[in-house]
Amino acid sequence: MTQLRVSIVLFDAFSNMVLACLLEPLRVVRDQNGLDLSWTILTEGDRPVDSSSGITVAPDMLKAEAKSADLVLIIGGDVFRDHHKASAMRNSLDPLIRNATVIAADTGTWILARCGYLNGRKATLHWQLLDEFAETFPDVQVSSDSFVRDGRYWTCGTAAAALDLMLDYIRSRFGPAVAMDAGAMFLHDNARRYGASFPGQSFSFSASSTFKHVLQIMSKTLEQPVPIAQLAQAANMPERSFHRLFLRELHMAPGKYYLLLRLARARELLRHTDLTRGEIALRCGFTSASTLARSFRTHHGISLREI
Structure with a gap:
């Protein structure tokens, strides 16, 4: 089973x-x-800290007692210039x-920079601080991108960029299928209309x-999938260009993405309805329960019984 240990440092x-x-x-992943994924809350000064809205969060333990993590999240706050x-x-x-990948969000990038971790590296943070940051840390290559990956240091500014960055991390570590499931949970309007499996943040805002x-x-034709050629026509582009579009936006071919949508919908129906596996298979465009089961194991690595 894949294991991921996360330390979250709050300021x-x-x-x-x-x-x-x-x-x-x-959490969705x-x-x-069913992955072995856990996190530990740590704080500046090993003491309770208040969020910008006044919510107090206490650390789970002292930083000196924290075990080695695979991923460390550094979340800075409004006090960061000291x-x-x-x-x-x-x-x-x-x-x-x-030994960890480090994600610095909001003013977390400033904290990493003032400690010298970002010297000679490319980084970004909240757009309102970019000019001041560039003047304060001339050894850092400042970018206006929504998020930046430079080696094991990943940086971003706004909450929206943090979501994009985390989904990119999930995609790189666990694969596009898991990232698509995680992203789909965060598109509220279309999730209500088309079901929670509708793609959310798995594609860029642009x-x-x-x-x-x-x-x-795609989301409305899960029961009777439309041929890819027909979808390309709906997009008014050649199939090859249509294929490249999906590779650019979702890092996978359109056919695979379509299949993952159907599998995500099947999982929802298995969890939240009394339909038989055969009925669920037909509702998600599979010819039989066994075909659905094989496809699910192939793409998610677990059986339907483990859901």
Whole structure:
């Protein structure tokens, strides 16, 4: 079973929204796929810290007692310009991040930079701080991208960017199928209309209306899937261009994405209805329960009985 250990380091006046956008996709991955995934809350100064909205969060343990993590989330808050604590901060962070991928969100990027971790690296943070950040840390290559990956240091600014970044991390570690499931949980309006398996943040915010229209067609035709050639016609583009579009936006072929939508819907029906597996298979475009079961095991690595 895949294992992921996460340490979350919170600083004074951190954003609840940023924390949720980083943590909730991981929670969905754990709950939906039965993975061995856990997290530990740590804080600046090993004391309770208040979020920007006044919610107090206490640490699970002292940072010095925390075990080695695979992923460390650094979530900065409104108090981040104090450079006098840089040495002590680095001493407390070094053991935590030594062998981990580090995601710094909001002003977490500023904290990493003041500790010297980002020297010579590319990074980003909240757009309102980009110019000040560039002046303060000339050794960091400042980017205006929504999120940046440079080696094991990943950085972002807003909550929306944090969600995109986390889904990208999930995609790289667990695969596109798991990332699609996690992203689908966060598109509220279309989830209510088309079902929770409708794709949410699995494609970029800049995706064209034509592309989004094709995704809607897919979500509404799970029982009788439309041929890919017909979907390409609906997008008014050649099949080859249609294929490249999906590779760019979703990192997978359109046929595979269509299949994953059907499997996601099948899982929902298995969990939340009394339909037989045969009935669920037909509702999701499979010829039989055995065909559905084989496909699910192939793409998710577990049997339907494990759902």
